[in-house]
Each structure stands twice: as structure tokens, then as C-alpha cells.
Amino acid sequence: MAKLHKKIVLTGACGTLGMEIRTTLAALTEQLVSVDIVNAPKTLIENETFVQADCAKFEEVLPLMEGANMAVHFASIPDERPFEDLLGPNFLSSYNVWEASHRHGVQRVIYASSVHAVGMHENAAGIDTDADHAPDTFYGLAKCFAEDLGKLYWAKRRIESVHLRIFSCTKVPQNARALRTWLSYDDLRHLVDRAVTSTTTGFTVVFGISNNDRSPVNNAKATFLGFRPKDNAENWAQSLMAAAPPANPLDRAQLYLGGPFATVPLGESGVAGIKAMTNPAKAASNISTGVNPNVKGL
Numbered sequence: 001m002a003k004l005h006k007k008i009v010l011t012g013a014c015g016t017l018g019m020e021i022r023t024t025l026a027a028l029t030e031q032l033v034s035v036d037i038v039n040a041p042k043t044l045i046e047n048e049t050f051v052q053a054d055c056a057k058f059e060e061v062l063p064l065m066e067g068a069n070m071a072v073h074f075a076s077i078p079d080e081r082p083f084e085d086l087l088g089p090n091f092l093s094s095y096n097v098w099e100a101s102h103r104h105g106v107q108r109v110i111y112a113s114s115v116h117a118v119g120m121h122e123n124a125a126g127i128d129t130d131a132d133h134a135p136d137t138f139y140g141l142a143k144c145f146a147e148d149l150g151k152l153y154w155a156k157r158r159i160e161s162v163h164l165r166i167f168s169c170t171k172v173p174q175n176a177r178a179l180r181t182w183l184s185y186d187d188l189r190h191l192v193d194r195a196v197t198s199t200t201t202g203f204t205v206v207f208g209i210s211n212n213d214r215s216p217v218n219n220a221k222a223t224f225l226g227f228r229p230k231d232n233a234e235n236w237a238q239s240l241m242a243a244a245p246p247a248n249p250l251d252r253a254q255l256y257l258g259g260p261f262a263t264v265p266l267g268e269s270g271v272a273g274i275k276a277m278t279n280p281a282k283a284a285s286n287i288s289t290g291v292n293p294n295v296k297g298l
Contacts (some may be wrong), residue, residue, distance in 0.1 A: 003027075003028060003031040003107040004028045004029065004031050004196075005028055005069040005070055005164070005196075005248070006029065006030050006031065006067065006068075006069055006257060007028070007029060007030065007031045007032075007033060007067050007068040007069060007070075008032050008033070008056065008068065008069065008070045008071075008072060008196070009029075009033045009035060009064050009065060009068045009070070009071045009072065009274070010025055010032060010035065010072045010074065011032050011035045011036070011055050011072070011074055011075035011093070011097065012035075012036060012073070012074030012075035012076065012156065013034035013035055013036045013041070013050070013069070013074070014034075014038050014039075014040075014041060015035040015036070015074060015075075015078065015275055016169075017074060017112065017166070017169060018034075018036070018074045019041065019224045020185050020188060020189065020215045021072070021074075021192045022041075022045060022048065022194055023045060024189045024193055024224055025072060025192070025196070026046075026047055026048055026223040027043040028193070028196055028197065029047070029069070029070075030047060031047055031048075031049065032045065032047055032048040032049070033048075033049055033050075033051060033064060033068070033123070034048055034049070034050045034051070034297070035050075035051050035052075035053050035055070035064060036050075036052065036053075036075070037052065037053070037054050037055070037075070037276065038052070038091060039052065040052065048232075051064060051116060052068050055073075055075045055089070055093035055096060055097065055279075056088030056089055056092045056093050056096070057096070058092075058096045058099070058100070059226055060240070061093075061096040061097060061100045062096075062100045062103065062104075062113070063098075064100065065100040065101050065103070065104040065106055066104050066246065067104070067143065067257060067274060068104060068106050069102070069106065069107050070106065070107060070108050070109075070110065070196055071097055071100075071101050071106050071108075071109045071110070072109075072118070072192070072196070073093070073094065073109055073110065073111050073112065073146075073269060074095045074112040075089065075093055076089055076090045076093065076112070076142070077089045077139075077276050078139075078271075078272045079269050079270060080136070080137040080138060080139045080158065080261065080266075080267065080268060080269055080270045080271075081138065081267060081269075082263060082267040083138045083266075083267065083277070084266035085190065086138050086139060087158055088144055090139065090142035091142050091145055091146075092143065094098065094111070094142070094146040094149055095111060098149055098150065098161075099154050100161065101153075101159055102153065102157050102159055106159065107159070107160060108159065108160040108161060108162065108196075108201060109150060109153075109159060109160070109161045109162075110161070110162050110164065110192065110195045111146055111147070111150060111161060111162070111163045111164065111235070112164055112198060113143045113146065113147055113163040113164055113165045113166065113205070114115050114139070114140065114165060114166055114209075115144055115165055115166065115167045115181065115257055115258060116135060116136050116137055116139055116142045116149055116261050116270075117133055117134075117135055117140050117141030117143035117144045117165060117191050118131055118132075118133065118134050118135075118165070118257055118258075119134065119135060119136030119140050119142075119256060119257050119259075119261050119262055120135065120136050120257075120258060120262060121134045121256065121257050122255055122256055123180060123255065123256065124216070124255075125216075126216065126217070126218060127216075127217055127218065127257075128217065128218040128219070128220060128221055129165075129206065129207065129218075129219065129222055130133020130221060133148075135146070136256065136257075136258035136261045136262045136270075137258070137264065137266060137270060138266060138267065139149035139261070139270070140258065140261065143165075146163070147163045147205065148272050150163055151203045152201055154169070154202055154203040155203075156169040160200070160201045160202055160203070160204075161201070161203055161204070162195040162198070162201050162204045162205075162206065162225070163203075163204065163205045163206070164191060164195065164206060164208045165189070165190070165205060165206065165207045165208055166183060166208035167181040167182065167183050167207070167208055167209045168181040168182050168183060169182075169183040169184075169188055170182070170185075170206065171181075171184075171185055172184075172236060173233040173236045173240060174243070174274075174277070174278045175240060175277040175278050176240045176241055176243070176244035176275075176277070177253075177254075177259050177277060178233055178236075178240070179212065179213075179214045179233045179234065179237055179240060179241075180212060180214045180215060180233075181212075181215050181216075181257075182209070182210050182212055182233035182261070183208050183210050183229075184210050184229075184231035186230070186231060186258075187208075187210045187211075187229040187231050190227065190228075190229065191206070191208055191227050194225045194226045194227045195227075198225050198226065200249075201225070204222060204225065205222065206219060206225060206227060207219050207222070209229070210229045210230075210231040210233060211228075211229040211230055211231060211232050212232055212233045212234065213232060213233075213234040214233070214234070216257060217257075218260040251263075253273065253277075258270075259273070259274065259277075260272075260273025260276070260277065262273055282289070
């Protein structure tokens with residue numbers, strides 16, 4: 001059967017979420033080029049090749065995009081850090097991917113954005129995808145930068161982009177906050193599939209969140225993508241609520257979309273706050289190859 005695309009480039013392929021979407025992408029293309037700054041995965045898919053490259057260096061990104069139809073950009077440091085630490089991996093890498101895509105005629109960039117681009121909006125606000133940026137950290141600011149970069153390259157250079165504002169993407173919900181914010185791996189793969197296979201997208205933002213009863217955001221303006229998540233964190237509500245701290249309307253970690261990222265000083269880890277909310281035994285059982293499952297979307 002003919003594949004939809006000739007070549008897809010995936011950056012950040014060895015991260016927790018990159019590893020989850022490799023098979024999905026490989027099924028959609030004749031050639032999947034997986035890219036990471038670390039060593040290759042232990043096994044590659046039949047139509048997958050691996051390139052070790054630093055996405056913060058333009059000269060290493062540019063040749064990757066030759067002949068590609070799509071770029072799926074998941075490479076980044078997945079936590080808050082001092083601005084200088086994030087400048088290359090989180091800011092420059094996005095510019096490099098878009099500019100290299102422009103020079104080689106790539107049709108569309110799929111970007112792993114984050115809830116932290118809007119992390120200082122309140123849960124109760126019920127925002128949709130048109131809400132103003134409200135980053136909670138330098139990490140969130142990098143996501144805002146890449147979203148605006150995508151908007152600019154669509155307006156001026158007609159490169160489509162779909163920005164996946166990923167929330168708490170883990171195998172199962174990890175804490176009471178995830179009753180609102182969970183994104184299952186199956187729903188992530190479905191989201192990526194729809195971002196790649198949609199016939200036209202222009203510039204699009206979509207919340208990467210499962211079909212949770214307590215979802216605090218509205219995806220109605222992105223329904224044309226066909227993203228219909230099926231999983232629901234409510235199935236874990238009883239155990240997660242039993243372990244949750246008392247409700248506190250003065251606690252910004254409970255009040256804002258960004259959770260603990262809304263409370264940490266700039267430059268200091270938000271993942272540490274996520275871990276503190278999570279059952280240590282459960283967290284340990286879900287850690288994969290050196291990457292904590294909570295570090296994406298958070």
C-alpha cells in the first residue's frame with residue numbers, strides 16, 4: 001500500500017513521547033528519519049533511519065529536511081531551566097526546524113507545544129485555542145515563541161503548522177491534577193496522526209488532552225482536524241482523589257493550568273513539583289529509559 005508521505009523527519013525521537021509516536025509516523029511515510037542528540041534507539045523500524053544531530057545547530061538541521069514532506073518537532077529540554085540553558089535546545093532549535101523546512105519546501109511542521117504556553121490562565125476560565133499566550137516559565141515562553149514562529153512562517157512563507165499543546169502525557173494519570181490534564185499515549189498517537197494526515201491546516205493550535213470529564217479547556221475550534229480522544233482520567237478518580245491534598249483556592253498550583261509550573265521561580269524545575277504530587281511508587285514504575293514520564297506536558 002502506498003504511503004501518504006515520502007519522508008517525515010522526527011526530532012526528539014528518543015524522548016519519552018518521541019518513542020511513543022515513531023511507529024505511528026512510520027506507518028504514514030515511505031521514510032521516517034528519526035533525530036536526537038543522544039544515541040539511536042536499540043531497534044529501528046523497517047523504514048526508519050536515525051541521525052544523531054543537535055537541533056540547536058542550523059548546519060546539522062538543514063540537510064535533514066531535504067526531500068521531506070513533514071517535520072515533527074519534539075526536541076527540547078522538557079522542564080524549566082535558566083533562560084540561557086533553554087536558548088539553544090528550546091528556542092533556536094525551533095527556528096532552525098522552520099527555516100530549514102522553508103529552504104527545502106517542507107509542507108508542514110507538527111510542533112510539540114505545551115499547556116505551559118497558557119499556564120497562567122486559571123482552570124476555571126475554560127479557555128479555548130484562541131486565548132492569549134500566558135506562559136508560566138521560560139519553558140512556556142519557548143512554546144509561545146515557536147507558536148508565533150509557526151504563525152509567522154504561515155503568513156509569510158506558507159508553511160503549515162499544527163501546534164500540539166500537550167498536557168500531562170503519561171501511560172496512566174499520575175495525580176489528582178491529571179484528572180483535568182491527562183493525555184493518554186493512545187490519544188497522543190491519534191492526535192499526531194490527525195495532525196499529519198489532515199489535508200490542510202494552515203496555522204492551527206490544538207490542546208493535547210484526553211476526553212476527561214474535568215478538562216479545563218475547549219478544543220472546539222480545532223475539531224476540523226478530526227481529533228477525537230477516547231480515554232478519560234475519571235476512571236482513576238477514586239484512587240487519585242484519595243491521595244490528593246486538601247483543596248486550597250489560594251494555591252496557584254491548584255488554581256492555574258500550569259500547576260506547579262505556575263508557582264516555581266523562573267529558571268527552577270517545575271518537574272520537581274510534578275513529582276511531589278505523584279505517588280513515588282507509581283512514578284518509579286512508569287519511568288522509561290532515563291526519562292521521567294511526567295516531563296512532557298506536565
